[in-house]
Amino acid sequence: MVRYLVFIAIAIIIATLGVSLYGWYRHLRDDDDIY
Incomplete structure (x- = not known):
């Protein structure tokens, strides 16, 4: 579960x-294109 959360955070x-x-x-x- 922790590994999954770390993967989401990195993504x-x-x-x-x-x-x-x-x-x-x-x-x-x-x-x-700056006005």
Whole structure:
């Protein structure tokens, strides 16, 4: 059970980091579109 919870926590952390890095990368790429 503990192993399952740890796996879920790691998956959430990886997903959060992935979304943050993707958003940051898109922001860097789309610097021209700032209003």
